[in-house]
Amino acid sequence: MQFNRLVLAVTLGGLLSACAQTSTPAVTKDQVVEHYADIALAVYRDSLTAAQNLDQAIAALLANPGEQTLTNARSAWLAARVPYQQSEVFRFSNPVVDDWEGQLNAWPLDEGLIDYVTPGYQHELGNPGATANIIASTHLQVGGERLDVTDITPDLLASLNELAGSEANVASGYHAIEFLLWGQDLNGTNAGAGERPWTDYATGKDCTHGNCDRRRDYLQAASTLLIQDLQYMTAQWQAGQDNYRAELTALPAEEGLRRMLFGMGSLSLGELAGERMKVALVANSVEDEHDCFSDNTHHSHYYNEKGISNLMFGTYQRIDGSTLQGPSLLQLVAQQDDQAAANISEQFRTSEQEVYQLVQSAELNKVYFDQLIAADNPEGNQLVQNAINALVEQTRAIELAANTLGINNLNPDTADHEF
Template sequence: MPYPKLMLAAAMGALLTGCAQTNPTPQVSQRQVVEHYADLGHAVYQDSLTRAEQLNLAIKQFLAEPSEQSLSNARTAWIAARVPYQQSEAFRFGNPVVDEWEGQLNAWPLDEGLIDYVAPGYQHELGNQGATANIIANKVLQIGGERLDVSTLTPDLLASLNELAGSEANVASGYHAIEFLLWGQDLNGTGAGAGERPYTDYVLGKECTNGNCDRRADYLQAASELLVSDLSWMVEQWQATDSDNYRAELTALPASEGMRRMLFGMGSLSLGELAGERMKVALVANSVEDEHDCFSDNTHNSHYYNEKGIVNLMFGEYQRIDGSTLQGPSLLQLVAQEDESAAKKIDAQMRTSEQAVYQLVQSAEVNNVHFDQLIDANNSSGNQLVQDAIDALVEQTRAIELAANTIGITNLSPDTADHEF
């Protein structure tokens, strides 16, 4: 199954594209920018769905004939699926329909012992009653005073088990549950290497390793089908042809409110989520448990494509998975119409910040030093590389706030996730 190689060439191809002219003609309106924002949302979710469907097919093929090659193909499909989805996260925070939904697809960190076998003494959330429940090995779970029948592993069942017993670490579905089932735990700490789950964990009969291969296959298939179903629903929410969905609600609002939602989402992803939750937490604690794509060592790409999603919205364009580019009225154009000097400053900062986050990709793909190695307490140069990315994201957030102020949206106050920068 052909997928783009997500290494240096692919990242370079996506790097710093589409910096808009700072003196555009004809002028654009806030209403036009909001409409195009919705077009971008539909495109990125449609691409996420397409890649999830390809992942689902690769998983079906792997489960039908488990082998090192078919497992590798499924892993490659998972990595490819992350590219559009991570860019879609720029639509979080400001759009309630996305924020209320995304936890089922991308919640992390997760206590993987809820799902399957783990190494002895693995770190999990203190007090989490489901941390070692091992759904795959047990058809009935006893969690506190609650007895749960998990004998038939279906998409609906997995969805119902998220945040079991009130713990956010109990993640039963989504990209990271699938990632764990494809890679297994990364037991290398801050050393080189990702998870090494054997394909024989899915082989039926005497060659099955670690037991319950049939239920493990059922779980993986159910999680994959749920991912496709969830993304299908979100695509519908951004379709232009539907008069009763979130897009219709968004575009019926005053244009200034649509712009505020867009800018708040960009700023909150840049600051509280990406700089804070996804980088600072792991760096300060030197904790691989807080790494985003921790099983696959794909964190550098996930961080970069989060950043790319923010850049897309500033410049009003998105490179689709088929290679085409969707481009239209941009936020930066609106700023330039009011203050060309501010637009140039924002343009320069977006370039600088994207380049800083891209250094994490270069470290992984060129130097083979991945995010979990960069945050090692003894890797001072690696720590600095991550800190430089954090600092650049903080400055980028200031540029986003400048854009908001310039077009008349004051007191944006992006979410800091309670971090201080």
């Protein structure tokens, strides 16, 4: 399968990323910031390309609904997550990304806003949109407001995000598309992902669960909006334009480095170790699993980690197999303190390997993240805890890099978690 080959290629590159060259000619802070922007551009370009491939697979599914076309669309979604998850390291310190990201990757979501769900499914208490079922409705009543949802368009979906002020009302983005391709995962902490039938996209008498025409419209609109959003963000990182990249590179280089390091530390600690792993582990909650419909969470976490590693080592393996490499943070650190650079490199290698254990559990043992966090799986719990611990240590390595470069009081975001 194409996705598996892509994962293998990127994974092998990832596990070797710590073999950075620190004996190359001296680099400057300005060069490192410029290369940071180059990596961002490459990651978003790849995310856009993968989303366009997904859109083509969705078009094929809608043109000829069947088991194979649904499988192909799911594979394209999985492949699209590889570059996008590596982009999240740019989120926490670049306002243009953080303000935009929710429309693409917000989670967890109350899927009853979008389509049919099982009776009594878990959702955010007090959320008036939790069972709205846009696909089965032409109008939504939210408080005293009556919303016309007759025509399902990208603009409509964008307007329905955080409906009635609830962050659980997610109408667009990767996870809305994921739900539309897989459906609910009703297996809890047992094996298995969502099992939406291809007949949910059939026409005429073959249609299951009703409203197949609107479900088709919704899936296409969500895919179109995803592409539009990624086109916007790719443009923000183009060189020689009046955009966010120009704003960033016009700042003092120390501020650019601070943004890099703060974003890396915040994703490593508060978001990945905290929101995406610790919350789910402590509560044994599949509702807090990141890619919960597809059981792709192990890859989602690994490529978040890979995105952090990319910036430390100044390298990014593109989806076409080529590698972008340039002036790195680690080189800057090595120019100040060889031992600090060696310690940082070793910790990053260890952390990447620990997070990769989640991938190996899924790929080799067929024990996925939602099974690892089960209350009756102490060995699985420990595997997740090991990854959390490694991410905490990685954050300390990021802080060491910052201190070595004279960037004090980095204070990466903990998302109010204690470690």
